[in-house]
Amino acid sequence: MNVGTNKAMTIADSKQHGQANKAKLAHGAAMNTIAPAHWRSQVHMKQHADKMDWLLDSSAYLARLEQGEHPDQIVLTNGLISRTWRLTPNAATVAFDNLMTGETIIRGVKPEAVLRLDGEVVPVGGLTGQPDYAYLREEWVDGMKADPAAFSFTGYTVGATQERFPWKRTVHSGSAAWPPPGVSLALRFASDDPRFEGVLVSVHYELYDGIPLIAKWLEIRNESGEAFTLDTFASELLAVVEWDSPVETPDRWDYPNLHVESDYSFQGMAQRKANRTTRWEMDPDYITQINYDLRTPALLVSAPPVGPDARILPGESFETFRTFILVHDSTDRERKGLAQRRMYRTLAPWTQENPVFMHVQSMDPEVIRAAIDQCAEAGFELVILSFGSGLDMENDDPAYLAGLKDLADYAHAKGVGLGGYSLLASRSIGPEHDVVNPDGAYYVHSPCLGSEWGEEYFRKLRNFFEQTGFDALEHDGSYPGDLCESFSHPGHRGRDDSQWTQWSHISAFYKWCRDKGIYLNVPDWYFLNGSNKAGMGYREVNWALPRERQVMLARQNIYDGTWEKTPSMGWMFVPLTSYQGGGPDSTLEPLAEHLDTYDAHLMTNFTAGVQAIYRGFRLYDTERTKETVSFWTTFYRRYRAILESDIIHVRRPSGRDWDCMLHVNPLLRHRGLAVVYNPLDREIACEVELPLYYTGLSDAARIREGEGEYREYRLDREYRVKLDVRIPGGSCSWFVIEAPEAAAGS
Secondary structure (H helix, E strand, O other), rough: OOOHHHHHHHHHHHHHHHHHHHHHHHHOOOOOOEEEOOOHHHHHHOOOOOOOOOOOOOOOOOOOOEEOOOEEEEEEEEOEEEEEEEEEOOEEEEEEEEEOEEEOOEEOOOOOOOEEEEEEEEEEEOOOOOOOOHOOOHHHHHOOOOOOOOEEEEEEEEOOOOOOOOOOOOOOOOOOOOOOEEEEEEEEEEOOOHHHEEEEEEEEEEEEEEEEEEEEHHHHHHOOOOEEEEEEEEEEEEEOOOOOOOOOOOOOOOOEEEEEEEOOEOOOOOHHHEEEEEEEOOOOOOOOOOOOOOEEEEEEOOOOOOOEEEEEOOEEEOOOOOEEEOOOOOOHHHHHHHHHHHHHHHHHHHHHHHEEEEEOOOOOOOHHHHHHEEEEHHHOOHHHHHHHHOOOOOOOOHHHHHHHHHHHHHHHHHOEEEEEEEEOOOOOOOOEEEOOOOEEHHHEEOOOOOHHHHHHHHHHHHHHHHHHOOOOOEOOOOOOOOOOOOOOOOOOOOOOOOHHHHHHHHHHHHHHHHHOOOEEEEOOOOHHOOOOOEEEEOHHHHHOOOOOHHHHHHHHHHHHHHOOOHHHHHEEEEEEOOOOOOOOOOOOOOOHHHHHHHHHHHHHHHHOOOOOOEOOOOOOOHHHHHHHHHHHHHHHHHHHHHHHEEEEEEEEEOOOEEEEEEEOOOHHHOEEEEEEEOOOOOEEEEEEEEOOHHOOOOOEEEEEEEEOOEEEOOOOOOEEHHHHHHHHOOOOOEEEEEEOOOOOOO
16 A cells, blocks of 8 residues: 555654654643543542442543643543553553542553454554563553554544434433533554555544443544555453453353443344454463463453455545443442443433334224324324234335325324334345355344345335334344355455444444434344344243233343343333234233233333333223223323333342332432332232432432322431332332422322
């Protein structure tokens, strides 16, 4: 690659910046441009340095860029975590600290990134010469050198965070900030190697206000006169302090207390399954570790599993996925879950949209209109034309689309949204369009999104929503990460770029939906790319079990599913009609004849703040059934804010005794809402201990049962209260929790 004078100017700028770096930092100035509003003073933090728990009140923890103690250092910090870079003789992360616990996160210096360009592996930034990778001393950094093969630091910019993509808010969106407020930092690099002239690399960081969370990604720009290929990359390499240090190599390692994920995720309703980029590897530099085999997984690497094998043309740029590192301050499961859920509320606030919806199994316009009428009457907010209804979103016929637009207009006039179902993967289109993979597709058969069919499919879906005005997409069988070895598909060149390009296709479509305000039910982990909801805990054949067993399993699914998901992020299921081959003992129709079980389903879902797929033809068949449905939607609307807040897991459903979940939010008037369930057919009298720490209350609480009178309770020093509870058989009791100074009767 050769860019002539353009490259010479870049190198000259790099050298000039290197010479001037120390002087400029000494005067507190950025090396290129720096927005003064984001170079925040430490005074603010010192004034609020009372160690307020960030999960209760995060307002004091504002992200900012500071000059480090060394004149050649800069620091990103928000009072919860900090990351420090030495800028000469090359830019490198030399400290990453957990300010909540005082712990050091890293034990050594690594490159800021590693690229493989046209077959050549090259580091970006970093320093060499660390004598021992068990720990890192400041005086060692002073003596470390730049790797002559590495891309060299040329400057940086700092500013505000930027939205990853547009988000059109709807009536269900709430007021969450977008983009999440904080500070962005971009470190710029270029190479002295003539082979990489004109290849410019920006290493981007974002640190967010009020949460111990940092993001990182790369941008590779081609300012040369020739195309080159980015074979693969590692956008994050951290020599992390080991969490587990055995002499012998164990069968299973415990990893450091960090949550790491990227938006390059697919094929899983749980983050751990969908995580494709986070790897804990052995560090070849760490030769003084205790493990005799030198196999301690203490090197955090964020890299794609395959590819991207991206061809970058002159004048074009390539942007990698984003890696997010959440630093925990505890090993407590609940607290770690609360931190992870706060991360999703911060990075993907659309996941908090939580419309009440049903699935209709018919394309008969009269059946659909009747279901819309019932939803409007009973307090449901969205109708989705379900799988098995016969809806065809790939039908481009104008008359067909016009008929659906009439139905959408009818629903909107009733204050109800209308959506539909489309199957993407897990089906065969034909040999010329399916993925070509000797190992087989994940779903046995699946189309390649880079085939002609795949490109046409997304065009048709965009056209469908533009022509009909539909509000939601139930997108089944989303792209699961299949590789495709076809050389004839127009959307990719071969195997090594097929995963990246297919993920790019589906992600671009979901981002388009987010920009249009289209609600996305996707049974896969695409939350960070715009989807709203996935399964809370979903095994299809369980909904063909006897009715009473379904209710208990549903409550267990919610309890287990909300460790990492907020209530709005997962859907449940209620089979109003036969599902997965279930017989009469598994379905709720006729609804009036199984009203006790229907009521139990409604109670379980609405008291948890979780929406379910109520799948059938109608919501009610008698006035009494309608009253039951309306009771729970009215309850939900009254307490919606606290019900959609985080869940504290008090006691898991066992089917043998009471179980309990507690909703908490220190920012609301209703600080908490506890629900105690009785799965038995007789009354239970018990003492329930509620942990109220995450309500933000410290000394006392006003608590009322149901819509009764408030009583004041003193909290013990573990922030707990004890309640004497009587729960009718097959029912629940709920308790509303407020601060002592709240107005009575609210």
